[in-house]
Amino acid sequence: MFLRNCWYVAGWSAEFARNLSARTILGDNIVIYRKVDGKAVALEDACPHRKLPLSDGNLRGDTVECGYHGLTFDCSGSCVAAPTQPDSIPKRAKVQHYPLVDRYRLLWIWMGDPEKADPDLILNIANFDNPDWGTTDGGAMDIACNYLWVCDNLLDPSHVAWVHVSSFAGAGTEDEPLKVARHDTGVLVHRWIMNTEPSPYYAPLVKFDGPCDRLQHYEMVYPGIGINKSIYTPAGTGGDCAAPVEGTYINISYNFMTPVDENHTNYFWFQHRNTDGDNQEISERMNAGAKMAFEEDRAVLVKVHEGMKAMETPSLDLGLDAGAKLFRRGMDKLIEAEGKNVAAS
Known part of the structure; x- marks a missing residue:
């Protein structure tokens, strides 16, 4: 139905800050936030435990904590904390991450294979800085x-x-x-x-x-x-x-x-x-x-x-x-x- 290995506009760059912002793009539910250093992050908006949206959780530094049982995910989508079983983080506890680029006052998201996300494929806007x-x-x-x-x-x-x-x-x-x-x-x-x-x-x-x-x-x-x-x-x-x-x-x-x-x-x-x-x-x-x-x-x-x-x-x-x-x-x-x-x- 949709072409995925390409860049789409997720929104205006200024829309995204140090908070969890939910978006749906190509039917995928996504949560977007900015790290402490200002770089934007996009993750699948569903905790792998019971699929509560991560956007209903909490931003802890550069990680996202699920609001149900505290499973915590880093910027790559890997689970880095499981408070109910701290010595046994589930190996399958991970969420998809999506590459992002800030350019032309817009935040661009790559919806396909992250390995193919080449920023040079973003449309060139001549004279933008003229x-x-x-x-x-x-x-x-x-x-x-x-x-x-x-x-x-x-x-x-x-x-x-x-x-x-x-x-x-x-x-x-x-x-x-x-x-x-x-x-x-x-x-x-x-x-x-x-x-x-x-x-x-x-x-x-x-x-x-x-x-x-x-x-x-x-x-x-x-x-x-x-x-x-x-x-x-x-x-x-x-x-x-x-x-x-x-x-x-x-x-x-x-x-x-x-x-x-x-x-x-x-x-x-x-x-x-x-x-x-x-x-x-x-x-x-x-x-x-x-x-x-x-x-x-x-x-x-x-x-x-x-x-x-x-x-x-x-x-x-x-x-x-x-x-x-x-x-x-x-x-x-x-x-x-x-x-x-x-x-x-």
């Missing part, structure tokens, strides 16, 4: 739908013409032809919309007057990272092979889907722009606008999930679904290959 680029605080949202419906939505530039009328919509978003490409790490759907007015969301942000050429870049990276890039450049200067000119405005929305289970998704995001690096007022305004748009998406996607689970007549695909279908096929192949590797080992 002071000339502005960054929004971002946000988080729980969506009562399967994560693939969110991925479909983030590979569909056309929906903005109906769902985001007051924000991301604009001339050409309903009928301009789309280009679809599959690559090793995911799928890209994009189009240039030429010689139009900026969309309502971006009109106050672009650095030039008059009509624009506008790029809609909707990319999904396996297992569920959406990269939505908007480029605005003066009319006549845009296009696939065009180099940026003075005044070109770039905003990149990074969207991270973490499946809770087959019916729920944790959605995290932030935006990154090539202007106004220290302008907090712009960052706050953009963040509020993005949250409003994502709430509009959530309202639709929850109903889509419910409708597709309970459908009484077959659904159909439109041409605009080409990118989503490619992404789903790619995910299916990766999950199938991972399952075969696990079976072979």
Whole structure:
């Protein structure tokens, strides 16, 4: 059902401190906490004795004590104390541990084989530390739908013409032809919309007057990272092979889907722009606008999930679904290959 040998966002780094925080990711119940030195730890959230959640227990230094009979586990998941039988710690008393990495203000978790957890596989975010680029605080949202419906939505530039009328919509978003490409790490759907007015969301942000050429870049990276890039450049200067000119405005929305289970998704995001690096007022305004748009998406996607689970007549695909279908096929192949590797080992 899910790809496991990859990195997912467990949450914003600032959410996790010196306390036991329960999470469910890919159907696994996990407890996350920080050690005395600040490094994050993730363990299976179930004591092996009677499966009481360890998150209901106590943090003792860098170890977790079960709140039922005091079995205590270190950062690797090994039992290091059994108060009711101190001279005979059960050999099978251990819990799974999950590798974690703090990066880009996010806490990333590896859900598969810990031996394969390479931090270099985390998505590279160019210019993240560039002071000339502005960054929004971002946000988080729980969506009562399967994560693939969110991925479909983030590979569909056309929906903005109906769902985001007051924000991301604009001339050409309903009928301009789309280009679809599959690559090793995911799928890209994009189009240039030429010689139009900026969309309502971006009109106050672009650095030039008059009509624009506008790029809609909707990319999904396996297992569920959406990269939505908007480029605005003066009319006549845009296009696939065009180099940026003075005044070109770039905003990149990074969207991270973490499946809770087959019916729920944790959605995290932030935006990154090539202007106004220290302008907090712009960052706050953009963040509020993005949250409003994502709430509009959530309202639709929850109903889509419910409708597709309970459908009484077959659904159909439109041409605009080409990118989503490619992404789903790619995910299916990766999950199938991972399952075969696990079976072979």
